[in-house]
Amino acid sequence: MRSGIALSPHRRRSARLVRVVLRVESLEDRSLLSAGLDGMWPLANPSAGNSVLVQFADGADAQKVQGLLNTLSAYVDGEYSSGTNLVILGQGITADAGAASLQSSPLVVYAEANRDLESTAIRKNAVSNDTYYSNGSMWNMYGDQTAKVNVFGSQAGEAWAAGKTGSSSVYVGIIDEGFQFDHPDLAGQVWTNPFDPVDGKDNDGNGFVDDVHGWDFANSDNTIYDGGATGSQDNHGTHVAGTIGARGGNGSGVAGINWNVTMISGKFLGSNGGTLANAVRAIDYFTDLKIRHGLNIVATNNSWGGGGFSQAMLNAITRAAQQNILFIAAAGNGGADGRGDNNDLVPSYPSNYNTTAGAGYDAVIAVAAITSSGAKASFSNFGAKTVDIAAPGQGIWSTVANGYSSYSGTSMATPHVTGAAALYASLHPNSTARQIRDAILRNAIPTASMARKSVTGGRLDVSRF
Numbered sequence: 001m002r003s004g005i006a007l008s009p010h011r012r013r014s015a016r017l018v019r020v021v022l023r024v025e026s027l028e029d030r031s032l033l034s035a036g037l038d039g040m041w042p043l044a045n046p047s048a049g050n051s052v053l054v055q056f057a058d059g060a061d062a063q064k065v066q067g068l069l070n071t072l073s074a075y076v077d078g079e080y081s082s083g084t085n086l087v088i089l090g091q092g093i094t095a096d097a098g099a100a101s102l103q104s105s106p107l108v109v110y111a112e113a114n115r116d117l118e119s120t121a122i123r124k125n126a127v128s129n130d131t132y133y134s135n136g137s138m139w140n141m142y143g144d145q146t147a148k149v150n151v152f153g154s155q156a157g158e159a160w161a162a163g164k165t166g167s168s169s170v171y172v173g174i175i176d177e178g179f180q181f182d183h184p185d186l187a188g189q190v191w192t193n194p195f196d197p198v199d200g201k202d203n204d205g206n207g208f209v210d211d212v213h214g215w216d217f218a219n220s221d222n223t224i225y226d227g228g229a230t231g232s233q234d235n236h237g238t239h240v241a242g243t244i245g246a247r248g249g250n251g252s253g254v255a256g257i258n259w260n261v262t263m264i265s266g267k268f269l270g271s272n273g274g275t276l277a278n279a280v281r282a283i284d285y286f287t288d289l290k291i292r293h294g295l296n297i298v299a300t301n302n303s304w305g306g307g308g309f310s311q312a313m314l315n316a317i318t319r320a321a322q323q324n325i326l327f328i329a330a331a332g333n334g335g336a337d338g339r340g341d342n343n344d345l346v347p348s349y350p351s352n353y354n355t356t357a358g359a360g361y362d363a364v365i366a367v368a369a370i371t372s373s374g375a376k377a378s379f380s381n382f383g384a385k386t387v388d389i390a391a392p393g394q395g396i397w398s399t400v401a402n403g404y405s406s407y408s409g410t411s412m413a414t415p416h417v418t419g420a421a422a423l424y425a426s427l428h429p430n431s432t433a434r435q436i437r438d439a440i441l442r443n444a445i446p447t448a449s450m451a452r453k454s455v456t457g458g459r460l461d462v463s464r465f
Helices: 062-070 095-103 156-161 235-245 276-293 311-322 410-427 433-442
Strands: 005-007 011-013 021-024 051-056 085-088 108-113 166-176 214-216 260-267 297-302 326-330 364-370 389-392 396-400 403-407
Touching: 051 095, 095 108, 095 276, 166 235, 166 276, 166 410, 214 276, 235 260, 235 396, 235 403, 235 410, 260 276, 260 410, 276 297, 276 311, 297 410, 297 433, 311 326, 326 410, 326 433, 364 410, 364 433, 389 410, 410 433
Parallel strands: 005 021, 166 260, 166 297, 214 260, 297 326, 326 364, 364 389
Antiparallel strands: 005 011, 051 085, 051 108, 396 403
């Protein structure tokens, strides 16, 4: 990888850092238990999205149960029962997160998320009416049987038509710049931490105070979006988030591979790039969230690169792999001759890491970029042994600060594959990271431009899941 920082599309920033510089790869408490007992109002029609079915242990101390509920600003709807109770969670706490928190307590026999059975992982015959998809701009989401055809797209449109639109119970980490969590196409797709309410305290003891939507390792604070009016600093991360999980079918903007997903920010890139130490901290942050809270984090997206081999980073990626978290990484944008670099000959990190020795399988998926005509993008690195698969990476429309834009780079290809991992996990909930990885690579479509230039020799197809 070359020194310095590269931002997509084809933007450059200068920086001087003492440590390794990494770059973007892209050209009120409630009284005891229930509304019926404490005078709080029950919800006439509680939302499945913020309620949990819970059975408390026989003989559980009422005050201890109340204390447990208070941690989630929750209460029992209706009359308290020794059987199943419907617990209403505080604002912004998802059913999956609330269930995980309650299930971890010895006061609880079981806790499971309340579901709307018509809108879980599958939506029948979903057709995007999103502006950029409808007007022909989003070739990357088309397929050979969509209304607007492009055989070299990710085939996401075909997956949606078959009812495959993702699930909010699947989480992905975005290790990158921050992203605009309140963007109209991203709001509702972003994690709100139920374990650490905003009160200036580190309630869950993970070392990060009020990490509401993730953490900003670049600035050591919880503000994951520092874009302001223009969002120039966090446009790249916002673009990546949109490809993974922009809300589809809402009649505006763009659609991500997943119309339903939960994204968490591990921001470590700032205006001057990022450091190796902060990248490692970001990786470990997601591993800890999965271990500590049982979040269903299936993958992290890593559209960045720089520096040489690092044992610390490999160890961090391996720790994540041991917890069934895939590390999906950009192959890199290189090649002074305009043809990209061969990663088999000159390793590009982090995409060249391999976790087999420490985790028993390789959790890293290295992603190259192709164009709308199926050619390998001129800037894209490749490698018959070290680059796994290609995905759309040129002229990719997605979310940016307060709007939308088209970027190019292996940065843009990578979130298609991360989105694919989340989509597969929504359809096969008990899959291991290794099974998800194998499914993505096994279903790659042979592509002439990637023959002998990647492990699969092919491109992403999410319709085959």
